[in-house]
Structure formats: C-alpha cells, structure tokens
Amino acid sequence: MDAIQTDALSRRYGNLTAVADVTLTVARGEVFGVLGPNGAGKTTMVRLLNGVLAPSAGSCRVLGLDPARQGSGLRRRTGVLTESPALYERMTARENLRFFGTMYGMPAGKLAARADAMLEAFGLAERADAKVGGFSKGMKQRLALARALLHEPEVLFLDEPTAALDPEAARRVTELIMEFTRQAGRTVFLCTHYLPEAQRLCDRVAVLNRGRLIATGTLAELARTLWHGTWVDVECLVASAPDLLEAVRVVAGVTDARLDGPDGTRLAVQVEGEERIPAVVRAIVERGGQVVRVNAREHTLEDVYFELQGEPAHAQPAVASETSGRGGRR
C-alpha cells in the first residue's frame, strides 16, 4: 500500500486555486520531494494531507486514512516540520517537547525518556532547560524537527525545513533529516525550493507550478523526458587531428560532436546513452588521440527544475548553445 495517494486533489481559497487536480502517489519508505516556487501550493498540500484543510475537490489518503474525516487518527501517525519552528519561546526546550508529546497522546512515562533522548540526539541536551526564545534559528529548527519525530511518526512532512537557516545550520538539519528518516525507513514528504537539498535527499520529486503538478519522477526519469542523449566531455593530451571529429561523428549512437575550446584538446560529444561512451573513446584512440579525461555530464535537479518551470538554469556552454532544443542543456 502506498503511504500517500492523491486523486485530482484541489483546494481553492475563494477565487484563488492553491492546488489544482494533483494526482500522485508516494510509496512507503520513500523520500518524496515537492518542488515549486513560493505560492506553488506546497504548504497547502501538507495541510490537505494532514487534515488541517479539507479539499475543495478530489480526494487523498495517507496511510490508508482520509485526512478530512480521520484527521485526528492520522495525525497520531504523522509528524510535520513547518518553515517557522512554531515553538513556545517562553517555554524551555524540554517543556516544549513534553507539551507536544502530551498533545500527541504519548504516555507520560515514555514521554519524559523520549524527550530527553531526542534532546540528546539533536545536540540540545545542554540547553534543555533554557527558554527557546534564546535559541539560534538553527537550534529552534532542530528542536522543531525533534518535536516532529518525537512520537515516531510513520510519515514525516517537511515544509521548507531549511529555508530560514544559514548554510551551516541548514546542513546540520539536513544531516539530521537523513539520519532520522533513512535509518528508520520513514516516508518523507519534503516541500522545498532549495534544490540541492532535494537532490541530496529525495528518491523522487514532483514539480508544482501555480498549484498544478507539471512533472513527477526520479531525477534521471525527468532528465530523460527533457533531454535526449548525454553530453560527454573528452580531453586529449594534444590537439586532435582534423579528421578525428569526423571519425567520432560516424560512431553508432553519436548524435553530435564538436570541438570545445580554442586549443583543440577538448571535444564535446553527444551520445544516445552512456553505453556508447567506450566506442567513442575507442574511435579517438584508434585515430591517435591521447585521451586523459572523459566526463559524462550529469543533469542536476536544478537543470530539470528550471527547464520544467520554463526558465534557463544558467548561461549555456558554448557547445550546448549551438545544439537545438532540449538536448543542448548541460
């Protein structure tokens, strides 16, 4: 059974459609990323999937439960980390965890030990009895993550967990997310517009734009749908012979080949798949080329994201800009 299923899920606020006809599934144990700019509908999705909002149309199920009708039972089995930590700043870290543990229905005896263990695990034990108002943003977010995991939820929703953090704090929070989700085999629903974080954490991603789902899949799957073939950079010791380029172009599976750079030592070759790379190298060597480096360019999630959103990620390289359509992007 999937952990999360949505079927044409929609939510409107008056005339504004925050989520429109979103259909997706998230498998148990999967780390699923939802990407999109501010206002794309990510937070509304989290609210819908936790029964904090009811759908305007369509339906969803989380752990087999209908959030709109079985929200209370469902929320015992889910944890949510929001963008702002939403902690009681005049209470201590320990008091915050104990309060929320009680709200989640944890037995008092288990709660005290579990709260202490979480404070220890999240590096907050020394400040356990300090008021949260004096914590740094990173510490607050770590405490909020500890709160989200306190009752050992089966599904963890992370809504922009590192958006307000400096790079060091963001990295620490990301490491904790990896540690406490991968090891436990938890399902994670991560909403973010911080793409390196999503690439690092997620098994699959969905891309939202103005509430609509525009793509879903693994990074490789999305890249395949956007770009045909792989660009390979080949660097030789000395400048290539004039006929080398032609010899590479006739190799089976090569769709394009160009000199890359002014000194003639580097070639950019577009192949249908990475399995064609050995044949390309062999052709170069047979023509006397002295290959010192071969590098298959990989698409980043950033490339995929901006391509899907209809914007270039960054300036294209010389070779890439000469190719047509989607195949040219790095």
Place this chain on the structure above:
Amino acid sequence: MNWRAVGALARKDLWEVRMNKVAWIPAAIVPMVIVVLLPLAFILAPNLFAPSTGTPDPNANVQTLTNLVPSSMVTELHGLNDAQRWVVFSTGFVSAPMLLLLPLMFSSIAGADSFVGERERKTLEALLYTPATDSELFLGKVIASVVPALLLTWMSFVVYAVVVNAAGWNIMQRVWFPTAAWWPLMIWVAPAIATLGMAAAVLISSRVSTFMEAYQLTGTLVVIVLALVVAQATGVLSLSVGVTLLVGAALWAVDAVLVWLGVRLFSRGAVKALA
C-alpha cells in the same frame, strides 16, 4: 474526548497568560480598585467628608439615593438607620454589577491571549498538526479562559465580602454581606459573563491579528456591565434574585449563540482560511 490533551493545552495557555504582563497587570489592578478601594470609599468617605457641625444634614443625600431603591429591596433596608442604609445601598446594591466586570475582564484577556496570541506568536499551526480535535483545542482554550476568570472572580468576591463587613462593622454591628441577590449573581451570572468574554474573544480573534487589537476590542464589552451599573444605580433595573436569574438566563442564551459561532470559527479549515 482526550482530557489529558485538553488539560495540557489549558495549563499551557494559563502559563502563557501569566507570562504576558500586558495581560495580567490590569487584571491585578482593577480587582484591587473594585473589591478594596471602592467599598472602602463608599463606607468611609461619608464620615471623612461629613461636616463636623450644624446643617445641612449629611444623610440628606443618602435619603435621596436610597429612595431609588426598588420595592424588592425595601425589606433589606427596613429598620436600618441612614448610615446603615447607605452602606447596604452602596456596597450591597450599587456595586453588585461592578463585580461583574471581573469575570468579563479576566476571561476576555485570557481568551484574547489564548486565541489571538497563539496565532500572533506563530505557534497555532504546530498545534493544528497535533491529533487534538477542533473540539479538544477549543475546549482547552475555553477552560484556560473561563475557569481562572471564575476562580479569580470568586476570590475577589470573598475579599469584597471581608472588606465590606470589616469596614462597615462599626456602622452595621453584624456580618450582613452578602445579601440574597449576590448568590445568583456569583453562581449564575458571573459564569455567563465569563463565557461571554471568552466567546467575544474567539469571535474577535477571527478578525484581528494581534493580542492588543483583541484586548482593546473585547474591552468594549465593558459597556454591557456599565449599562447594568447605571440601570441599577438609577433604579431602572434592580438586581433582585428574580431579576438576576433572568439576566443570567438571557446572558446564557447569548453565550450559546456566540459559542456556537466560535466553534465554527475555530475549526481547522476556518482558522487557516482566515490566517
């Protein structure tokens, strides 16, 4: 109903109100004025400021005022001298609605902090993601608003009774307070007023974004109590036992409507849609 969660939320909210000085400093000063200074002023002032000799009769004004007393209270004043009539009239009759300010003020302040303060401090969303149902969240906040308001009102009432009887001892020569009408006032009307303050805070919380805005708007409810004070003091309305029960019933009816509206406004969907 998860009473453990309800209790935890109520305790947390109470604790937060205690931490909010803007909320509790006025809540400490006003009772001091109403239950201590006001009765002392009523009882002691006529003697302090009365002319030492000659005319006019210092009790002439008292006679004029006590003539406003409705027939239902005449029996309570029967057989008393003018000084005693003044004590009973001022502290047992005119002041009665004044004490109703206390449950109204306590519950509306606590309610404003509980409902609006939670949103203002950006902690409401985390609460909405807990398994607690809308009813449990609402009930926890109602308890945090109404129960302490009532306890503080009743404590103030006890202090008021002690002050009135002690300060008026030389004049009355007996423990005469509280009179019969005060019991339904405290047991029947005060809870209704406390609920009114809380329900008003909930309704206002859906329209404002800060505790101070809610605090100021709930303050306008004082007009209701002041109307009772004026009506009582001018003889338009007499808070006898029967009238007190009727006023209480009317307030409970209003409360029922306001609480029903409040529950609807505090449902998860409504809270987020308005946020």
